[in-house]
Amino acid sequence: xxxxxxxxxxxxxxxxxxxxxxxxxxxxxxxxxxxxxxxxxxxxxxxxxxxxxxxxxxxxxxxxxxxxxxxxxxxxxxxxxxxxxxxxxxxxxxxxxxxxxxxxxxxxxxxxxxxxxxxxxxxxxxxxxxxxxxxxxxxxxxxxxxxxxxxxxxxxxxxxxxxxxxxxxxxxxxxxxxxxxxxxxxxxxxxxxxxxxxxxxxxxxxxxxxxxxxxxxxxxxxxxxxxxxxxxxxxxxxxxxxxxxxxxxxxxxxxxxxxxxxxxxxxxxxxxxxxxxxxxxxxxxxxxx
Amino acid sequence: xxxxxxxxxxxxxxxxxxxxxxxxxxxxxxxxxxxxxxxxxxxxxxxxxxxxxxxxxxxxxxxxxxxxxxxxxxxxxxxxxxxxxxxxxxxxxxxxxxxxxxxxxxxxxxxxxxxxxxxxxxxxxxxxxxxxxxxxxxxxxxxxxxxxxxxxxxxxxxxxxxxxxxxxxxxxxxxxxxxxxxxxxxxxxxxxxxxxxxxxxxxxxxxxxxxxxxxxxxxxxxxxxxxxxxxxxxxxxxxxxxxxxxxxxxxxxxxxxxxxxxxxxxxxxxxxxxxxxxxxxxxxxxxxxxxxxxxxxxxxxxxxxxxxxxxxxxxxxxxxxxxxxxxxxxxxxxxxxxxxxxxxxxxxxxxxxxxxxxxxxxxxxxxxxxxxxxxxxxxxxxxxxxxxxxxxxxxxxxxxxxxxxxxxxxxxxxxxxxxxxxxxxxxxxx
Numbered sequence: 192x193x194x195x196x197x198x199x200x201x202x203x204x205x206x207x208x209x210x211x212x213x214x215x216x217x218x219x220x221x222x223x224x225x226x227x228x229x230x231x232x233x234x235x236x237x238x239x240x241x242x243x244x245x246x247x248x249x250x251x252x253x254x255x256x257x258x259x260x261x262x263x264x265x266x267x268x269x270x271x272x273x274x275x276x277x278x279x280x281x282x283x284x285x286x287x288x289x290x291x292x293x294x295x296x297x298x299x300x301x302x303x304x305x306x307x308x309x310x311x312x313x314x315x316x317x318x319x320x321x322x323x324x325x326x327x328x329x330x331x332x333x334x335x336x337x338x339x340x341x342x343x344x345x346x347x348x349x350x351x352x353x354x355x356x357x358x359x360x361x362x363x364x365x366x367x368x369x370x371x372x373x374x375x376x377x378x379x380x381x382x383x384x385x386x387x388x389x390x391x392x393x394x395x396x397x398x399x400x401x402x403x404x405x406x407x408x409x410x411x412x413x414x415x416x417x418x419x420x421x422x423x424x425x426x427x428x429x430x431x432x433x434x435x436x437x438x439x440x441x442x443x444x445x446x447x448x449x450x451x452x453x454x455x456x457x458x459x460x461x462x463x464x465x466x467x468x469x470x471x472x473x474x475x476x477x478x479x480x
Numbered sequence: 481x482x483x484x485x486x487x488x489x490x491x492x493x494x495x496x497x498x499x500x501x502x503x504x505x506x507x508x509x510x511x512x513x514x515x516x517x518x519x520x521x522x523x524x525x526x527x528x529x530x531x532x533x534x535x536x537x538x539x540x541x542x543x544x545x546x547x548x549x550x551x552x553x554x555x556x557x558x559x560x561x562x563x564x565x566x567x568x569x570x571x572x573x574x575x576x577x578x579x580x581x582x583x584x585x586x587x588x589x590x591x592x593x594x595x596x597x598x599x600x601x602x603x604x605x606x607x608x609x610x611x612x613x614x615x616x617x618x619x620x621x622x623x624x625x626x627x628x629x630x631x632x633x634x635x636x637x638x639x640x641x642x643x644x645x646x647x648x649x650x651x652x653x654x655x656x657x658x659x660x661x662x663x664x665x666x667x668x669x670x671x672x673x674x675x676x677x678x679x680x681x682x683x684x685x686x687x688x689x690x691x692x693x694x695x696x697x698x699x700x701x702x703x704x705x706x707x708x709x710x711x712x713x714x715x716x717x718x719x720x721x722x723x724x725x726x727x728x729x730x731x732x733x734x735x736x737x738x739x740x741x742x743x744x745x746x747x748x749x750x751x752x753x754x755x756x757x758x759x760x761x762x763x764x765x766x767x768x769x770x771x772x773x774x775x776x777x778x779x780x781x782x783x784x785x786x787x788x789x790x791x792x793x794x795x796x797x798x799x800x801x802x803x804x805x806x807x808x809x810x811x812x813x814x815x816x817x818x819x820x821x822x823x824x825x826x827x828x829x830x831x832x833x834x835x836x837x838x839x840x841x842x843x844x845x846x847x848x849x850x851x852x853x854x855x856x857x858x859x860x861x862x863x864x865x866x867x868x869x870x871x872x873x874x875x876x877x878x879x880x881x882x883x884x885x886x887x888x889x890x891x892x893x894x895x896x897x898x899x900x901x902x903x904x905x906x907x908x909x910x
Contacts, residue, residue: 193813194874200807201870204800205863211786211793212859219852246745274563342757346563349748350756399766440756443566443573450574451744458740462733465726472726476521476718477897 228386232373234364234396236356241434243355247452249445250438252284257417258435259283261428264415265408266344267299269336271324274345275439278318282442283435290318299323337391339404348433349440355433360397362429365407368394483702485714487515512699518717519724520705522893526600527703527724528731529593534691535732536586541684543579544628551631553677555670558633559758577747583625584750585739587773590618599832601820602704608812609697615808617690622774622805624683627676629771630668634755639768641668641676647781650795667761707892708820709885716889767849775846776839777801779858780865782850800862807869814869817877824883828876831868838864 242251259280262272277294281287300313301323316323325341326332332340348354368388371379373396380387388394392402409425417423438444489510491497500507510516550569552561565572594614597603603611626644630637645668649659664671702711711717718724742749750772754765770778784797822829838861845858886892 193810194816197807197810197814197870197874200803201866204803204866205871207786207788207796208783208800208859208863208866211784212856212863214786215852215856215859219856224852274560274567279567346756350753352753354753447573447577447744447747451740454740454744455737458733458737462730462737465729465733469726469730472722476723 228379228383229400231375231377231382232371232379232396232401233399234360236353236360236397237363239356239359239430239433241355241430241437243434243437243444247448250283251434253419253421254431254434255283255438256285257419257421257428258431258433258438260415260417261409261432262344262435265428266432267322267325269325269332269341269405271326271341271343272322272345272439273324273343274321275442276319276321277316279442283438287318294318294320297323299325302327337404341405344436344439346440348437354440355437357397358436359429359433361395361403362407362409362432363426364395364397366394366396371396482511482516483518483711483714483717485717486511486518487719489514489516512695513725514721515719517699517702517720518711518714519703519720520711520716520889521718521723522705522707522889523703523724523727524706525731526592526596526706528728529589529596531728532589532731532735533586533593535735536582536589537684537687537691539582540579540586541688543575543582544681544684546575547579548677548681551677553631553674555633555673555759558631558673562632574743577743580751581739581743581747583628584771584773585735585742586621587625589735590621591773594618595836598835599822599829600704600706601708601815601817601822603812604815604820605812606701607698607704609700610694611812612809613690613694613697615805617687617694619805620683620687620690624680624687625771625773627680627683629755630673630676631680632755633673633759635757635759635763635765636752636755636768638668638759638761639765640770641672643768644770645672647798647801650792650798652795668759704820705889706821706823707886707889708824709887709889709892712888713890769847772843772847775844776842776865777804777846779842779846779854780804780862782846783855783858783862785855785859800866804865807866811869811873815873815877817880817882819882819885824885825876825880826883827880828873831872831876834864835868838868 242248242254262270277290277297280290280293285293294316297316299322301316301320303312303314304310305312326335329340348358351357368379371394373379386401388402392404393406394401395403409428412422412424414425415423415428421427441447489500489507491500491506496506499505507516547565550561550565550572552558562576566576567573569575597611597614626640630641641663645659645662648662649655651658660666662672663669664675705711752769752771769775778801781797781801784793784800787793788796817825817828819825822832841861842858842865845854845861848854886895
C-alpha cells in the first residue's frame with residue numbers, strides 16, 4: 192500500500208517535472224533568451240594585489256593611513272562609516288593624541304543635546320564617538336545626491352563579491368559610454384541602443400547595472416597630498432582607499448589569522464597524537480586472528 | 481540495550497558505589513558510550529559522523545549562547561549589535577564566525593551521516609526508529625538554521641524570511657492568514673525577528689532532546705556496520721570505549737582542522753555578501769538565495785514552472801519541496817531488500833551514486849540564478865530525485881540479485897586482513 196502510494200506520488204512529481212522541462216525547453220528553443228546588457232557588458236573586478244592577500248597577509252599601516260586620508264578628504268563628504276569609531280584608528284598606527292586631534296578636527300560634528308536647554312545641538316567628536324554621518328537622515332541624503340542614498344562604507348568590501356578589488360575597480364572604472372566596447376569588440380550603444388546611461392547617472396562597467404549615481408570621485412592626480420611622499424595617482428588613491436575599507440570591514444583580520452595559525456599548529460599535533468593512540472589501541476584487533 | 485557479553489559497570493571506589501546507588505548516571509554513560517556498549521568491530525570512518533554532528537551541536541550551543549549575550553533582537557539594532565559583537569566584544573569575531581561556519585559544518589557532517597545511512601541501509605529494520613528520529617532532527621535543524629539566518633537582519637535575512645514564509649502563502653484559502661500569523665505582520669518586521677530569536681534559542685535544546693531519543697533508539701538493536709550483517713557473537717564486537725572513543729578522537733581532530741581552516745582563513749566564503757547590507761524592505765536583492773544547505777530543496781521548489789490544471793505551479797513547488805524531505809520518512813518501507821549494505825547490492829549501488837551526483841547538481845542549480853538553463857537542469861534532476869526514492873528504489877529491491885554476504889562480521893574482517901597480507905581472501909561459505 193505504501194509502495195503503491197509512493198509510486199503514484201513519484202510518478203506525479205517526476206512526470207510533471209519532465210513535462211515542465213519539455214515546456215521550458217520548447218520555449219528555450221523557439222524563443223532563446225536574449226542576452227541582457229548587464230550580461231554582455233558587466234565586468235568582474237580587476238586583478239589587484241594587496242598586502243593582506245593570501246592566508247598570511249597583513250595590513251600595511253602606511254597604506255591604511257593613506258586610504259584613511261582619501262576617505263577623509265574625498266569619500267566622507269557623502270558616505271558614512273557608522274560602525275567605525277575614531278578610537279579604532281589606533282589600530283592603524285595613530286597614537287592617542289593624533290586620534291584625539293583627528294576627532295576634534297573632523298569636518299562633520301556629532302549630534303548632541305544641549306545640556307542646559309535640551310535642544311538638539313552638535314559638538315566636536317571625541318575618540319569614543321563613531322564617525323558622524325554626513326547627512327541627518329536618508330531623506331536629506333537622497334535630496335542632496337540626485338535621489339540616491341550614498342551607502343555606508345563600513346562593510347562595503349564584505350558586502351560585495353571580491354570587495355577590495357571591487358572598490359578599486361569601481362573607483363578607477365568610470366568610462367565614457369559613447370563608443371564603449373566589450374572584450375568581444377561589440378559596441379554597447381550599437382548592441383543595446385536603449386541602454387544609454389540616463390541623465391544624472393554615470394556609466395561604469397564594474398557596477399552591477401552599469402549606471403551609478405556617484406560621479407567619479409577620484410579624478411585627478413594629486414587630489415590628496417600624501418604625507419609619506421607616495422605619488423597620489425588615481426590608481427594609487429583607489430588602491431589605498433580600497434585597502435582602508437577592507438580594514439574597516441574586517442578590523443580583526445590579523446588577529447584572526449594569527450589565532451588560526453596557532454589553532455592549526457595545536458590541532459595538527461593533537462590530531463597526530465589522537466591518530467597514534469587510535470592505532471595503538473586497535474593494534475590487537477587489526478591483525479589476523 | 482546490551483549484548484549478553486557486554487562489560488558490566490562495577491564501580492570500585494566507595495564514592496562511585498555511593499553515587500551508583502543514589503543516581504546511576506555514571507552507569508548510564510558507561511552503558512551508552514563507555515565500555516558497556518559493544519559495537520561492531522568493522523565500522524569505517526563514515527561511522528564517525530554521528531559523534532561529529534553531536535560535537536557540531538555543542539559548538540553551536542556554546543557560541544550561540546555567548547552571541548545571544550551581545551545580541552539585540554530588535555529590528556532597529558539587530559544588525560549593529562551583530563557588528564558590535566564582531567568589533568568590540570573580546571573574541572566576538574571568533575564567536576560569530578564560529579557560529580556562522582559551525583552551522584555549515586553541522587550540515588556537512590549531517591549530510592554525510594544521512595548519505596552513510598542511505599548507502600549502508602541503516603534505515604532498515606530493526607533501526608527504522610533511529611532513521612525516523614534522525615529525520616526529525618534534520619527538520620528541526622533546518623528550521624533552526626533558517627531562523628538563525630534571519631537574526632543578523634541583513635538583506636538576505638530579510639528577503640529570505642519573506643520568501644520562505646511566502647511559501648505558506650501559496651496554500652489556498654488559509655495560506656495568507658498563516659503567513660501573516662507566522663510573521664506577526666504582513667511583512668517581516670520586529671515581531672518576526674523577536675519570535676525567530678526566541679525559537680532559535682529554544683530549538684537547539686529540542687534537537688538535543690531528540691538526539692537522546694535517537695541514541696536511545698540506536699542502542700536497542702545496537703549499531704549497524706558496513707557489511708550490514710548483524711552481530712552474531714562476542715568476537716564481532718569491541719567495547720565502545722576505548723576502541724571507538726579513540727577512533728572518534730582522531731575523527732574529531734580532522735573535523736576541527738577542516739573547521740579551523742574555514743573559520744580562520746575563509747570565514748565569509750560560505751556566506752552571501754548581501755547579508756553585510758542592513759535589511760531594507762524597499763530594495764530587493766538581485767538574486768535571493770538561501771544558505772547552501774538549502775539549495776537542493778530550493779532548486780526543487782523553483783523547478784515547478786507549469787500549473788497543473790487548477791493547482792498553481794508555486795503550490796506544486798511548495799508541496800514538492802516538503803515532500804522531498806517528508807518522503808524519506810517512508811524509506812524503510814520503500815526499500816524492501818533484506819540486504820542492508822550497498823557493498824552487496826550492485827544495482828542499488830549504481831543508482832546510489834547517480835542520486836549523489838543528482839543531489840549535487842540540484843544543489844548547484846539551487847544556488848544559481850532562477851534562469852535558464854538552471855531551471856531546466858533542476859527539472860530533470862528533480863524528476864530523478866523523486867523517481868529514485870519512490871519508483872526506482874522499490875523496484876530495485878524487488879528485482880535485484882544481491883551478492884553473497886559474509887557469514888559474520890568477523891569473517892568479513894578476517895577476509896580483509898587476509899587480502900591485505902597478500903593471501904587469497906577467505907571465501908564465505910554460503
